[in-house]
Amino acid sequence: xxxxxxxxxxxxxxxxxxxxxxxxxxxxxxxxxxxxxxxxxxxxxxxxxxxxxxxxxxxxxxxxxxxxxxxxxxxxxxxxxxxxxxxxxxxxxxxxxxxxxxxxxxxxxxxxxxxxxxxxxxxxxxxxxxxxxxxxxxxxxxxxxxxxx
Amino acid sequence: xxxxxxxxxxxxxxxxxxxxxxxxxxxxxxxxxxxxxxxxxxxxxxxxxxxxxxxxxxxxxxxxxxxxxxxxxxxxxxxxxxxxxxxxxxxxxxxxxxxxxxxxxxxxxxxxxxxxxxxxxxxxxxxxxxxxxxxxxxxxxxxxxxxxx
DNA sequence: TATAATCCTGATTATAATAGTAGAGTATAC
DNA sequence: GTATACTCTACTATTATAATCAGGATTATA
Numbered sequence: 001x002x003x004x005x006x007x008x009x010x011x012x013x014x015x016x017x018x019x020x021x022x023x024x025x026x027x028x029x030x031x032x033x034x035x036x037x038x039x040x041x042x043x044x045x046x047x048x049x050x051x052x053x054x055x056x057x058x059x060x061x062x063x064x065x066x067x068x069x070x071x072x073x074x075x076x077x078x079x080x081x082x083x084x085x086x087x088x089x090x091x092x093x094x095x096x097x098x099x100x101x102x103x104x105x106x107x108x109x110x111x112x113x114x115x116x117x118x119x120x121x122x123x124x125x126x127x128x129x130x131x132x133x134x135x136x137x138x139x140x141x142x143x144x145x146x147x148x149x
Numbered sequence: 150x151x152x153x154x155x156x157x158x159x160x161x162x163x164x165x166x167x168x169x170x171x172x173x174x175x176x177x178x179x180x181x182x183x184x185x186x187x188x189x190x191x192x193x194x195x196x197x198x199x200x201x202x203x204x205x206x207x208x209x210x211x212x213x214x215x216x217x218x219x220x221x222x223x224x225x226x227x228x229x230x231x232x233x234x235x236x237x238x239x240x241x242x243x244x245x246x247x248x249x250x251x252x253x254x255x256x257x258x259x260x261x262x263x264x265x266x267x268x269x270x271x272x273x274x275x276x277x278x279x280x281x282x283x284x285x286x287x288x289x290x291x292x293x294x295x296x297x298x
Numbered sequence: 299t300a301t302a303a304t305c306c307t308g309a310t311t312a313t314a315a316t317a318g319t320a321g322a323g324t325a326t327a328c
Numbered sequence: 329g330t331a332t333a334c335t336c337t338a339c340t341a342t343t344a345t346a347a348t349c350a351g352g353a354t355t356a357t358a
Contacts, residue, residue, distance in 0.1 A: 001238060002151040003263070005346065008240040011259055029304075043347055049306070062355025065304045078262060089150060091157040108289065109282050110160055113227060113274060114152070120269040125262060133258050140257065154317065178333075192318055198335070211326025214333045 001121055007085040009047050012037050014056060014081060018073040018130045019137075027059075027066025054084045073134060079126035089121075090114045150270055156234040158196050161186050163205060163230060167222040167279045168286075176208075176215025203233045222283060228275035238270075239263045 003011075016037060020028050030048065034041040048067055051057045058070050069076070094111050152160075165186060169177050179197065183190040197216055200206045207219050218225070243260050 001266075002236065003238065003240045004344090005240055005242060008242050008259075015258065027304090031304090040347060042349075045305075046347095059305065060355085061303095061305050061353080062357090063301090063303050064356060065354085067305090078259075087151065089152060091152045091154050094152075094157070109164065109286050110157075110227075112285065113277055116273050117150070117270050120273060121266050124265050124269060128262055136261065137258050153315090176333090180333090189318060191320075194334080194336095195318090208334060209326085210324075210332090210334045212332050213327065214325085216334085 001082070001086050001089050001118070003082070003086055006043075006047060007082070009037070009039050009044060010051055010085045011078075011081060012039075013044065013047060013051065013067075014069070014076065014130060015133060015137075017057060017067060017069045018076075018134055021069050021073055025068040027064065027068050029066040033067070050085075054081075056081060056084070073130035076130045077126050078128040078130070078133070079122055082125050083122075089117055150231070150235050150238050150267070152231070152235055155192075155196060156231070158186070158188050158193060159200055159234045160227075160230060161188075162193065162196060162200065162216075163218070163225065163279060164282060164286075166206060166216060166218045167225075167283055170218050170222055174217045176213065176217050178215045182216070199234075203230075205230060205233070222279035225279045226275050227277040227279070227282070228271055231274050232271075238266055 013033060016033050017028055020026065030041060030044055033039075034044045037044070039047075048057060048059070052059055052067075056070055056076060057067050059065065059067050090111065094114065162182060165182050166177055169175065179190060179193055182188075183193045186193070188196075197206060197208070201208055201216075205219055205225060206216050208214065208216050239260065243263065
């Protein structure tokens with residue numbers, strides 16, 4: 001598993017939408033989000049479009065348009081998003097059908113280990129929702145407060 | 150963490166040397182190993198040279214030269230090699246000092262999770278040595294025997 | 299209904315990582 | 329000395345990633 005910049009942007013975008021998620025959701029404009037997160041606007045557009053295809057976010061067009069979370073933060077786990085945006089652990093050789101490496105005896109010796117790693121990883125990221133992340137965000141903010149006084 | 154082809158080759162190279170590791174080690178020629186593993190010779194050369202720099206293998210030049218394991222397979226863990234050849238989980242943004250993303254409040258919310266993932270991963274791959282892999286290799290061979298009879 | 303603010307679509311470019319190639323050089327056994 | 333192996337440096341091709349650009353489609357509101 002590897003998180004690229006694009007994937008990192010996607011996670012931060014969802015977190016940003018989670019921060020702005022109230023009972024009556026107000027659409028968040030790409031421009032504003034891009035400013036807050038320091039992401040090139042046009043690049044963030046692409047990221048959000050993909051997230052929309054993935055069913056994580058929705059959008060409203062027109063004058064008061066913008067993006068909003070498709071469901072409450074507590075219903076979106078980190079695992080769901082990461083599986084959508086990140087690559088698996090194994091090299092392509094071990095994953096593809098018409099793989100190049102992994103012939104004969106060498107085929108599965110490492111693969112078993114990669115699968116154990118994947119399983120352990122999933123167990124962790126499936127256990128973290130975006131409302132959990134919001135909480136730890138608030139906790140961090142409070143800690144900062146103390147220092148600022 | 151992500152295993153590239155090069156990394157995959159490195160692991161298989163060490164496994165091959167482990168297979169040919171006896172009390173009196175006999176150097177394994179690059180050419181032969183490349184043939185067995187179906188890896189371009191010149192590419193495997195580079196891989197082995199790096200593994201030498203990493204202290205995993207040794208080499209003998211000249212007519213009866215070749216590569217051999219620097220220490221017994223039971224003393225080489227998968228973790229040691231993977232840390233040497235693979236990249237971490239996080240995007241560069243979270244790792245570097247002069248990072249681009251991860252400003253302000255967003256800085257550490259995901260990072261904590263990535264670190265938990267890394268820790269869990271290390272726990273697994275540090276617990277597997279190349280003699281363990283040899284064992285499971287033999288086990289798989291035996292299973293195949295049964296079917297062949 | 300005009301219009302302004304927004305999302306949407308596709309193509310294009312720039313940079314870096316990865317994978318692989320080439321060839322001259324150095325040590326060693328016989 | 330020579331054949332055979334590793335050693336080293338540089339290069340090229342391919343792919344992935346990151347970012348940009350130009351225009352088009354949609355829609356709330358004045």
